[in-house]
Amino acid sequence: MKTIIVIGGGVGGIVTANELSSQIGGDHKIILIEKNKEHSFAPSFLWLMNGDRNEKQIRVPLKSLLKKNIEIVNATVSEIVPAEKTVKTGDKEYRYDFLVIALGADLAPEKIQGWDNSVHTFYTLEGASKLHHALNNFSGGKVALVISSMPYKCPGAPHEGAMLIEDFLKSKGIREKVEISLFTPEPQPLPVAGPELGNAVKSILDQKGIQFYPSMQLGSVDTTSKQLFFNGKEPFDYDLLIVIPPHQAPEVIRQSDFVNANGWIDVNPQTLETKHENVFAIGDIASIPLPGRWFPDKPMMLPKAGVFAHLQSDVVAKNIVRKIKGEKADEKFCADGYCMLEAGEDLAGFAYGDFFGEPHPQVHLKQIGWKWHIGKVLFEKWWLSPISLKKEFYKNLLKTGGKLIGIPVKL
Ligand SMILES: Cc1cc2nc3c(=O)[nH]c(=O)nc-3n(C[C@H](O)[C@H](O)[C@H](O)COP(=O)(O)OP(=O)(O)OC[C@H]3O[C@@H](n4cnc5c(N)ncnc54)[C@H](O)[C@@H]3O)c2cc1C
Structure with a gap:
């Protein structure tokens, strides 16, 4: 044995x-x-x-x-x-x-110079809960979402986060009082997925009025004066700071x-x-x-x-x-990956393709729609269901859902 x-x-x-x-x-x-x-x-x-x-x-x-x-x-x-x-x-x-x-x-927020508990993140369960309360109490101002360094989990998540925050503040009726900015050290959104997906995500961010700042390497944070310092760039003022912490x-x-x-x-x-x-x-x-x-x-x-x-x-x-x-x-x-990319308003896009593609990853985005959002919800329900129920209880649900969104579901 x-x-x-x-x-x-x-x-x-x-x-x-x-x-x-x-x-x-x-x-x-x-x-x-x-x-x-x-x-x-x-x-x-x-x-x-x-x-x-x-x-x-x-x-x-x-x-x-x-x-x-x-x-x-x-x-x-x-x-x-x-x-x-x-x-x-x-x-x-x-x-x-x-x-x-x-x-x-592991996440290592302490590696950020000036980091303290007033800095938010949605990369942990506790952090996401705390941020929800902060967003509920937010009355307007500058929201800064910063990818502090590479690599980080789920390259789509920071962009999804920005779009869901935009949607949340819109439904709260304060969107016009808010400026949302997404900063990253990367040269484009999701460079690990190739230029096609990066350009598609950039244009969705533009449509939603989310400012995207590439090539911004975070140096430090001053939570008293509420300022962000990026290497070689002008300081940036914020009212609500959300960070994707360094990973190790x-x-x-x-x-x-x-x-x-x-x-x-x-x-x-x-x-x-x-x-x-x-x-x-x-x-x-x-x-x-x-x-x-x-x-x-x-x-x-x-x-x-x-x-x-x-x-x-x-x-x-x-x-x-x-x-x-x-x-x-x-x-x-083989690195054929996919992801349902949440875009707010219960809509999502479907990114799929070959991450080992050459000369760069070949990842495409299917039209944003409600089906992909439903697909993500179904996957969540399936993943969290007890192992004893997974196969029987969700077989039909997933098959129906899979058919709906056009993916053959393999159980
Ligand atoms: C906000 C967010 C959204 C995401 N969305 C997506 C998505 O839509 N699609 C997608 O594909 N990915 C997504 N991801 C990424 C995905 O969650 C991770 O890539 C995935 O969980 C990695 O799996 P893993 O098994 O490598 O690590 P994990 O799932 O993190 O598991 C590691 C485990 O090891 C345990 N552990 C660590 N150290 C020790 C130790 N010394 N002793 C014992 N146990 C230990 C931890 O407790 C943990 O349970 C997302 C991540 C985040 C944060």
Whole structure:
């Protein structure tokens, strides 16, 4: 009997453990180590921010999402020792034959000079709730939304956030009293997705009167005078500040020999294998360069997105099973990704395409409409539903919804 340990029970960890369980559960041991007992669905933080959801609606017990023959360990991983094939959590030690690292990305707002608790973010559950109250109490002025550095999770999310805030303030009847600005160090919106999507998103932002400022690297914040300082640019005054904080690998990885020069884990882009035998890294923690994309002088990375964590989990689980069975582990990851991009007014666009496309990613945007918004809601409902109900209860709902929006739903 082999032991497969999955560390991190977010999107990638959940899908990997369930996929392994479907294929070899019972015959082999599957252990999932996760520090939180509850799972929150990050894409819904945007709806928490604009009041379409409350915290309870988007947070469920982790256990409810996992198949029965997965052993769940509720602990923080403190060390990985590939030479001994062990993972440590405080004083406990677990031995593995195969290890899947799915620890995601941590937020490090404290890295922003001048940051304090008055600076908002919708990148956490608590942050999105707090921002909702702030938006409710906002009576007008300058809203600044700042992408502080790259890489960051879900390249669409800051733009979706800006559009949902615009919609929220419009429905509050104060849109004309508000100026909304989105700042980013990037040269265009979503450069990781290529020029076509970037131009499409820019034109939607323009239509909504959201000012877009590219090539703006945040230097520091003064929360007393309410000013933003961008490197080499004039200071910018704000009334409400929302920041996408810097991201970093969790401490256990930063202190390990897995970490690369950019602070993440190098993997084989097709198999997600790390430099250590039978150890894989998937999702936000993995570092995969995009062919031909540089910024400014470093290669751009495949976006940190749930859709890729999900696809990579399938590849890794299949290859582990094949290795255990003595078969050729030849399943390969290809970066065909998609995202329903929320645009406010219960409308969304559908971005899809090849992120490994050359000479740059080939990601397109389908016409904004209500169908894609419904698609995103359906996906949320499916993801958060208990594992025991997922297949039966949502089969028809998803099939109907899938037909409606023109995507064949595979369960
Ligand atoms: C506002 C927002 C909107 C988003 N919208 C989308 C979207 O529309 N589409 C999309 O594809 N993606 C979206 N994303 C991105 C998506 O949520 C992430 O890319 C995805 O969750 C990554 O999966 P992961 O498994 O790599 O990491 P995570 O899902 O973050 O899971 C990592 C897990 O590891 C655990 N962990 C960390 N350190 C330890 C430790 N030392 N010991 C034990 N456990 C540990 C964490 O608690 C966490 O549960 C969005 C993200 C945000 C913030």
